[in-house]
Amino acid sequence: MLAGALFGLGxxxxxxxxxxLAASVFASVHHAETIAHxxxxxxxxxxxxLSVTLIEVALIVALMLSGGHDTATxxxxxxxxxxxxxxxxxxxxxxxxxGLKHSEQQFRLDGVGASLVALAxxxxxxxxYPNYTEAAPGPYYSPSQLGxxxxxxxxxxxxxxxxxxxxxxxxxxxxxATDGTGAASDPxxxxxxxxxxxAAASAVLLLACLAAVVLLAKKLAPSLEVAVERLGAPxxxxxxxxxxxxxxPEGLSALRAARDNRLQTSLNxxxxxALASIGLTIPAVGGLSIYLGAPLxxxxxxxxxxxxxxSLFVTAVALRTGRTILLHGIVLLVIFAVYVxxxxxx
Numbered sequence: 001m002l003a004g005a006l007f008g009l010g011x012x013x014x015x016x017x018x019x020x021l022a023a024s025v026f027a028s029v030h031h032a033e034t035i036a037h038x039x040x041x042x043x044x045x046x047x048x049x050l051s052v053t054l055i056e057v058a059l060i061v062a063l064m065l066s067g068g069h070d071t072a073t074x075x076x077x078x079x080x081x082x083x084x085x086x087x088x089x090x091x092x093x094x095x096x097x098x099g100l101k102h103s104e105q106q107f108r109l110d111g112v113g114a115s116l117v118a119l120a121x122x123x124x125x126x127x128x129y130p131n132y133t134e135a136a137p138g139p140y141y142s143p144s145q146l147g148x149x150x151x152x153x154x155x156x157x158x159x160x161x162x163x164x165x166x167x168x169x170x171x172x173x174x175x176x177a178t179d180g181t182g183a184a185s186d187p188x189x190x191x192x193x194x195x196x197x198x199a200a201a202s203a204v205l206l207l208a209c210l211a212a213v214v215l216l217a218k219k220l221a222p223s224l225e226v227a228v229e230r231l232g233a234p235x236x237x238x239x240x241x242x243x244x245x246x247x248x249p250e251g252l253s254a255l256r257a258a259r260d261n262r263l264q265t266s267l268n269x270x271x272x273x274a275l276a277s278i279g280l281t282i283p284a285v286g287g288l289s290i291y292l293g294a295p296l297x298x299x300x301x302x303x304x305x306x307x308x309x310x311s312l313f314v315t316a317v318a319l320r321t322g323r324t325i326l327l328h329g330i331v332l333l334v335i336f337a338v339y340v341x342x343x344x345x346x
Contacts, residue, residue, distance in 0.1 A: 014223050021216040022245065028055055028209040029249035031202040038199040043165060049250075049272035051206065055213050056082065056246045056277055057284045062217035063225075063242075064288065072295045075285040076139075077239025079278050080127055080300055080308070083119075084339045085243055086274040087311045090251045092332030094258035094266045095318070099326030105263040109322035111164070111171035112264075115271035116319070118160040120312050122153050122275070126282045127308065130299035139299025143290050146298075150283035157279030164272075174264040236343055247273065263324065303346070307339055 032051035039047065060078055064071045098105045126149060131138035135145055164172050194202070228237050250273055257266035282298070289296035300308065314335060318328035 014220070017216055017220050021213065021220060022248075024209050024212040024216060025055055025245055026249050028206055028213065029253070031206040031209065033253065034194055034202040035199050035206070038193050038196070040193075046161065046165065046272060049269070049276040050280075051210075052246055052250050052273050053276040053280050054210055056242070057281050058210060058214040059217045059242050059246065060281065060285055061288060062214050063238075064285065064294070073235065073297045074239060074242075075281065075296060076127065076298050076300065077236045078242045079239075079281050080304060081236075081240040081243035081343075082247060082277040083123060083127075083274050084307065084311060084336065085240075085247055085251075086270050086277075087315050088332045088336035088339060090247065090254050090270045091267065091315060092329045092336055093251075094254055094263070094270065095324050095329030096326065096333060097255060097329075098258040098261065098263055098266075099324065099329055101259060102261050103325070105258070105261060105324050106175050106322055107264040107267055107319075107324070108171050108173070108175060109319070110168065112267050112271065112319050112322075114160065114163055114168070114171065115267070115275060116312070116316055118156050119271060119275050119278070120316075122156050122278050122282075123308065123312065125149055126153060126278060126298055127300050128305055130297075131305075139297045139301075140295060141298060146286045146296065147290060150286040153279045154283050157275055160275055160279075164268075172264070172268055174262050233344055234346055236346075240340070240343055243277075267319070303342065307335070307342075311335055311339075 028051055032047050036043070036047045056078065060075050063074055095105075129149075130141050133141065133145060135142040141149060224241065225235070225238060228235060228241075250269055254266040254269040257263070257269065286296060288294075311332075314331060318324065318332065
């Protein structure tokens with residue numbers, strides 16, 4: 001329906017822009033995966049998460065600068081959608097596919113626990129707490145509060161990155177499922193890493209693809225908002241669409257890892273993307289909001305708060321033992337279905 005509305009607004013031109021935008025996103029993640037293969041784990045998943053976040057920030061900023069409708073809520077809707085898609089959609093489907101193929105899968109509880117602690121803290125501070133402050137009426141932070149929360153978010157995310165890459169790097173390495181020894185497994189063991197020249201070329205092409213994403217998003221933004229409005233859907237659907245476009249390539253990578261019994265890598269990709277999305281996107285758009293003097297609504301409503309808390313709770317319970325089963329994936333996917341339906345039909 002949405003594709004039809006977009007096509008009706010601009011014909012083949014809009015359709016071509018949409019296809020080029022999707023291709024640019026996939027190309028960006030492909031080059032990020034090449035770089036990740038070269039530098040190894042857990043740095044590889046970090047590069048992927050940061051690349052996806054840069055795309056997300058570029059899309060949000062492009063839409064905000066386009067001056068379309070309801071841009072004050074765009075960042076909130078997109079980040080909230082990204083967290084819900086990751087916690088319930090990507091992780092749920094990964095657990096479902098892994099459970100169907102391998103019955104039970106293992107991962108390192110310490111690494112996943114650290115990710116969830118950081119994610120829960122940033123999610124509540126950025127998406128829930130603005131509704132309860134007094135300096136500015138909810139769902140807004142005052143400029144000073146927004147600046148402080150932006151610094152706090154970057155600080156927490158920086159602490160997570162330091163933990164993942166240096167302080168406790170072993171917590172984020174795959175468990176070797178073949179011998180059960182807990183040795184780190186290399187997801188690319190069957191393929192030689194690319195050369196330094198190939199990795200450098202991918203870095204340049206990655207930047208070029210990110211620039212293309214920004215330019216294409218600016219062209220598509222007005223038609224996307226009008227198409228959603230024409231369908232009678234809430235403007236929050238725009239945030240879901242942006243998050244879905246950005247997370248699709250990395251979601252596929254996470255699903256492949258779970259299918260190959262590398263659940264730790266799958267969870268690293270998913271939770272790392274969620275942390276980067278909320279821990280870096282909010283500070284970036286918050287800084288832009290302060291600079292432009294534009295309002296930035298961050299607090300989600302009561303219905304969304306309930307679903308967010310439920311998602312964090314169920315994910316934490318499902319991943320509390322270091323082992324997962326099929327049922328965990330089914331329950332998370334049910335919550336995801338409720339989220340999507342209630343977004344379209346609030």
